[in-house]
Amino acid sequence: MSTTAESFDSVARLIEIGRLGDAKRLLGQAIAHEPENPRGELLAGHIALLEGNTAAAETYASAALARDPHNLATGELLYEILAQQKRWAEAERIVIELIRAHPTDADLFASYCHLMLCTLHVDKASELSKEALRLDPQNDRARLMGVLVGLVRGDASTQYQVEKLVSEDPESRWVVTLLFTSLVDQKRFEEALRVGQQLLRANPNNTALTEALVELRMQTHWIAAPARPLARWGWFGAAALWVLALVTIRLASALQSTVALWLAGAYLAYCLYTWIYPPLLRRWIRHRGIVP
Amino acid sequence: MTQPPSHTRDSLEAQLLRDPFDPGIRRLYAEMLLRLGEVEASLEQWRLLVRQSPEAADPRIAVALCLHRLGRESESAEQLTAAGSCSDFDATDSRLEELDPRPTPDNPHDRMESASPAPLRANLRSIPGGRTDLPVADVVSIGSTDVIRFSDVVGMEKLKKTIRLSVIQPFLQPGLFERFKKKTGGGVLLYGPPGCGKTMMARAIATECDASFTAVGISDILNLWSGQSEQNLSAIFEMARSQTPAVLFFDELDALAFSRSKARSEHTRTLVNEFLNQLDGMSGRNHQVLVLGATNMPWDVDDAMKRPGRFDRQVFVPPPDEAARAEMFRQKLLGVPCEALDFAELGQLSRHFSGADIDGVLELAKETVLTEILESDIERGLSAADLQEAIGESAPSTLEWLKTVRNVVKFGGGGRAYRDVEKYLRREKMF
Numbered sequence: 001m002s003t004t005a006e007s008f009d010s011v012a013r014l015i016e017i018g019r020l021g022d023a024k025r026l027l028g029q030a031i032a033h034e035p036e037n038p039r040g041e042l043l044a045g046h047i048a049l050l051e052g053n054t055a056a057a058e059t060y061a062s063a064a065l066a067r068d069p070h071n072l073a074t075g076e077l078l079y080e081i082l083a084q085q086k087r088w089a090e091a092e093r094i095v096i097e098l099i100r101a102h103p104t105d106a107d108l109f110a111s112y113c114h115l116m117l118c119t120l121h122v123d124k125a126s127e128l129s130k131e132a133l134r135l136d137p138q139n140d141r142a143r144l145m146g147v148l149v150g151l152v153r154g155d156a157s158t159q160y161q162v163e164k165l166v167s168e169d170p171e172s173r174w175v176v177t178l179l180f181t182s183l184v185d186q187k188r189f190e191e192a193l194r195v196g197q198q199l200l201r202a203n204p205n206n207t208a209l210t211e212a213l214v215e216l217r218m219q220t221h222w223i224a225a226p227a228r229p230l231a232r233w234g235w236f237g238a239a240a241l242w243v244l245a246l247v248t249i250r251l252a253s254a255l256q257s258t259v260a261l262w263l264a265g266a267y268l269a270y271c272l273y274t275w276i277y278p279p280l281l282r283r284w285i286r287h288r289g290i291v292p
Numbered sequence: 293m294t295q296p297p298s299h300t301r302d303s304l305e306a307q308l309l310r311d312p313f314d315p316g317i318r319r320l321y322a323e324m325l326l327r328l329g330e331v332e333a334s335l336e337q338w339r340l341l342v343r344q345s346p347e348a349a350d351p352r353i354a355v356a357l358c359l360h361r362l363g364r365e366s367e368s369a370e371q372l373t374a375a376g377s378c379s380d381f382d383a384t385d386s387r388l389e390e391l392d393p394r395p396t397p398d399n400p401h402d403r404m405e406s407a408s409p410a411p412l413r414a415n416l417r418s419i420p421g422g423r424t425d426l427p428v429a430d431v432v433s434i435g436s437t438d439v440i441r442f443s444d445v446v447g448m449e450k451l452k453k454t455i456r457l458s459v460i461q462p463f464l465q466p467g468l469f470e471r472f473k474k475k476t477g478g479g480v481l482l483y484g485p486p487g488c489g490k491t492m493m494a495r496a497i498a499t500e501c502d503a504s505f506t507a508v509g510i511s512d513i514l515n516l517w518s519g520q521s522e523q524n525l526s527a528i529f530e531m532a533r534s535q536t537p538a539v540l541f542f543d544e545l546d547a548l549a550f551s552r553s554k555a556r557s558e559h560t561r562t563l564v565n566e567f568l569n570q571l572d573g574m575s576g577r578n579h580q581v582l583v584l585g586a587t588n589m590p591w592d593v594d595d596a597m598k599r600p601g602r603f604d605r606q607v608f609v610p611p612p613d614e615a616a617r618a619e620m621f622r623q624k625l626l627g628v629p630c631e632a633l634d635f636a637e638l639g640q641l642s643r644h645f646s647g648a649d650i651d652g653v654l655e656l657a658k659e660t661v662l663t664e665i666l667e668s669d670i671e672r673g674l675s676a677a678d679l680q681e682a683i684g685e686s687a688p689s690t691l692e693w694l695k696t697v698r699n700v701v702k703f704g705g706g707g708r709a710y711r712d713v714e715k716y717l718r719r720e721k722m723f
Contacts, residue, residue, distance in 0.1 A: 010514050016557060017550040018592065022510060171553040171595070200704035202551065204591055204696045213703050289702035289723070 004034045011043050020047055038067035038074065045077050049084070057081050072102060079111060088119050106136035113145040117152065125149050140174065147178055151185050158182065173202065184212075187232055189219040197290070217290045218281050227274050299324075315344055322354065331361045343464050343537075346502040349378035350385075357387050440495040446623065446647075447616020448489070451609065455480075455493070458605060460500045463537070463582050479571065479583035479602055481545065483590040484609035485693035487648025490586035491543055493609060498539035501582060506532050507541045513548050521559070522566040529570045529581075536580035545585035545603075546592040554592070564594050571602045588693060590709070591700060598709065608712035611646050611690045614639045620650050621679075628658070629673035638679055644688035644720075657682040694722060 007030035014023035024047055031040040045060035061078040068074065075098045082091035095112045102108060109132035116125035129149045132142035143165060150158030162182045165175045176199055183192035193216040200209050218224055219231055229237045245267040253260035304321040307314065322337035335358035341351035352375035359368035372391055375381055442452050459480050462469045480497075482490040491507075498505035508528060525548075532540040542548055552561045571583065585603050587593055597603050612620060618639030625633070642650060657678040665671055694717065700706045701714045702723060717723040 006517075010517050013517055013557065013560065014514075014547075016555060016560065017547055018589075019510075019544075019547060022547075026514070173553045176553070197703070197705045201700050201706065202554065202591055204699040204704065210699055210703050290705060 004030050004037065007033075008037070008039050008043065015043065015046050015050065018050075020050060023047055036067070038064040038071065041067070042071070042074050042077060045074075045081070049077070049081055054081055054085050070101065072098065072105070075101075076107075076111070083111075083115060083118070086118075088115065091115055104135055106132040106139040106142045109135065110139065110141035110145045113149065117145070117148060122149065122152055126153065140172075144174055144178060147182070151182060159186070173199070184216070189216050192216055193220055193290070213290060214282060214285050217285050218278065221281060221285070223277055223281055226270065227277065230274060301328075315341060318344075319351075326354075326358065331358050334358055335362070340467070343466075346464070347378055347380075349375040349381040352378065353385055353387050353391075356391055360391055439499055440492055441499050442496050445489060445492055445496050446619045447612045448493070448609070451493075451607065455497060455607065456500070458607075459497060459582070463501050463503075463580075479585060479604070481590065481593070481598065481603035481606045482584065482586045482609050483588070483606060485611055485646060485690035486588045487646035487689060488609050488611050489647055490609045491541075494539070494541045494543075494584045494586055497582075497584060498541065501537060501539055503537035503539045503580075503582065504532075504535040505539050505541065506535075507543060508548070509543045510547055513544065517559070517563075521563050525563065525566050526570060532581050537582075538580065539582045539584060541584045541586070543586050545587045545597075546589045549585075549594050549597045551592055551594045553595075564596075568594075568596055568602065571597075606709050608710075608716065610712075610716050611644055611688070611694075614643075617642050617645060617650060620647060621654075624650065624654055625674065629671075631673045631675045633674075633676050633679070637676070638683070641680060641683050642688075644690050644694070645683075645686070646688065646690050649686060649688050649690070653679065653682045653686050656685060694720075698722060 007026055011023050011027045011030060014020070014026065023043070027040065027043055027047070031037075031044075034040065041060045041064035045057045045064065048054075048057035048060060058078070058081050061074055061081060064071065064074045065078065075094060079091050079094045079098065082088075082094060092112075092115055095108060095115060099105070099108050099112065109128050113125045113128035113132060116122075116128060125145070126149045129142065129145040132139060133146055136142060143161075147158055147161050147165065150161060159182065162179055166179055169175050176195060180192055180195045180199060183189075183195060193213065196209060196213045196216060200206060200213060203209065219228075224231070229241065231237075233240070245263075249260050249263050249267065252263050299320055301321075301324060304317060304324065307317045308321060318337055318341055322334050322341065325331075325334035325337060335355060338351050338354040338358060342348075342355055345351060352371050356368045356371035356375060359365075359371060368391065442456070445452065482493060484490055494507075495505065506528065512528075529540065532538040549564050549567050550560055552564050555561055555564075583603070585593075585597075586609075590606065593603075598606065614636075616639075618635040621633070621638045621642075622635045642653065645653065657674055660678055660682065661672065661674055697710065697713050698717055701710050701717060706714065714723070
């Protein structure tokens with residue numbers, strides 16, 4: 001017969017592997033044995049959060065905090081709930097309180113850094129990630145935040161950091177996610193697509209990732225080839241193309257009007273193409289799937 | 293039976309080399325070895341004969357005799373009771389005098405008793421590091437509980453044929469497959485939507501393989517997590533190895549072999565590493581243990597588990613097809629008061645329903661009829677309208693799974709592992 005503590009451990013592991021139904025059943029039994037144990041409420045909060053019920057998660061987390069106000073895990077859960085609801089100010093207050101109570105915890109600094117990234121306080125995020133890495137250079141979250149801050153700031157050394165992380169732990173999901181983000185950031189769409197597919201195979205319920213893959217496939221599809229300069233250089237590319245077209249047509253009209261007419265027609269056709277092809281291609285890819 | 297004077301050991305070995313599937317020659321060779329006192333070698337030969345003729349009592353008695361001479365009494369008794377349940381069992385066989393107690397052919401339950409959970413539990417206890425409090429409810433011998441054969445699994449004919457060729461026959465006749473240089477061994481992972489018969493299929497495989505069946509379900513896994521998890525897992529494998537031929541079935545494999553890339557705790561990683569060690573070690577140490585796994589979430593199973601020699605054969609268990617659903621309705625309504633029903637139509641209406649969903653539909657229809665009977669005091673049977681209404685009110689539980697797996701196949705480049713799923717989705721116009 002397992003003890004209640006063992007049951008709580010099992011619940012935590014069931015949550016980790018995503019078996020929330022089994023976790024709830026076992027948690028119910030464990031709470032019946034030890035209704036006063038704040039760990040029961042903490043775990044219930046985690047389950048509710050994963051099920052998307054943030055209101056219930058907050059209730060459980062608050063109840064657990066009332067029983068044990070200094071519990072780090074409960075504080076972190078509450079921070080997570082608030083951050084997910086985009087209640088940034090409250091989340092910041094919680095994370096600052098936690099850092100005051102546990103000033104050497106690198107995870108907390110990483111969490112604060114994440115919060116600052118979400119609210120676009122990049123300089124502060126950078127300082128926080130440095131502090132997290134100083135406290136624990138091997139901390140996964142701290143390293144992740146370090147690379148994310150680098151990506152946001154466009155630091156040249158970020159690519160090297162990503163490569164280092166991938167070489168150290170190529171199968172870790174967060175490393176692969178980071179690699180995906182980095183590849184997209186570098187506009188290496190073919191590689192990003194392959195990495196993204198690998199991520200989707202592991203998390204098939206991720207609809208945001210599915211959409212991202214459709215967009216990536218659009219970028220790599222042969223139909224999109226003429227529009228690649230625009231995708232690569234964005235507004236600068238579009239402006240440059242416009243100027244180039246204007247100059248060429250002007251020059252051509254000065255030399256021969258028929259050529260200028262053809263060039264103007266081609267330019268208009270190209271504009272029309274860049275306008276029409278994305279929705280059509282997107283629909284086609286959604287219908288057909290991503291065929292290798 | 294005596295050895296003809298023309299046969300020498302060398303000549304028998306030479307003949308077996310030429311034709312390893314000649315049971316007559318192998319029998320002569322096994323008898324010769326037994327007479328020469330090479331009991332272990334003889335046992336090997338008799339075991340091969342058992343595999344070639346699983347329904348025959350004679351080689352089983354010989355196996356029991358060898359085991360008896362080797363002092364392995366519990367295994368001997370098990371074989372003897374298995375022989376007793378064969379139709380050609382001869383109670384006057386002189387070899388039985390050496391063995392005691394003697395089973396009778398009219399008492400096939402002797403076999404069940406010998407392989408009941410109690411000795412399995414005892415075996416588990418006897419293994420160093422084995423837990424004594426592992427739940428035994430799921431650790432059963434196929435002889436002791438519901439015996440499920442392929443014929444009991446409704447529909448899935450193509451799947452059954454594939455499994456027979458790729459799983460059962462290599463297990464029963466390894467020699468034949470080796471002769472054709474056909475790759476054998478490794479585990480089999482059954483995956484598919486919930487409630488579609490993966491567990492039932494696994495039990496049927498065990499029966500068809502004529503092997504003892506050890507099932508590890510989610511409750512066992514929860515117990516595995518407490519205490520010395522790695523030792524507990526190892527004990528389960530050791531238990532299976534001690535009861536060869538054996539089928540070791542891990543239900544909800546994703547819970548035990550959760551992807552290490554997603555796992556946060558070191559504990560999960562360690563347990564998966566141990567599982568991999570057991571699978572790898574097993575292929576080298578014991579060819580008579582077939583490991584089966586079942587999961588609804590193959591994407592959560594660690595990738596290393598799916599590599600060659602481990603669960604390298606992944607079999608998709610789809611929702612039942614129309615004919616199978618019709619047959620399910622027919623079988624599940626046997627003995628239930630019904631009006632004239634068109635089962636084919638019910639099968640057609642219940643598109644994508646799993647076996648479990650059909651159970652739900654029947655329960656709902658029965659509730660409706662019983663409520664009506666209790667209110668009106670007029671007794672009547674289940675009508676087609678009741679069932680159609682219940683089908684209309686129920687939603688197939690497989691759809692969510694199929695939509696999820698469609699993401700993998702359609703956008704994730706699912707690859708070889710999901711080829712059957714892709715075919716199914718295309719056939720069902722769900723791609």
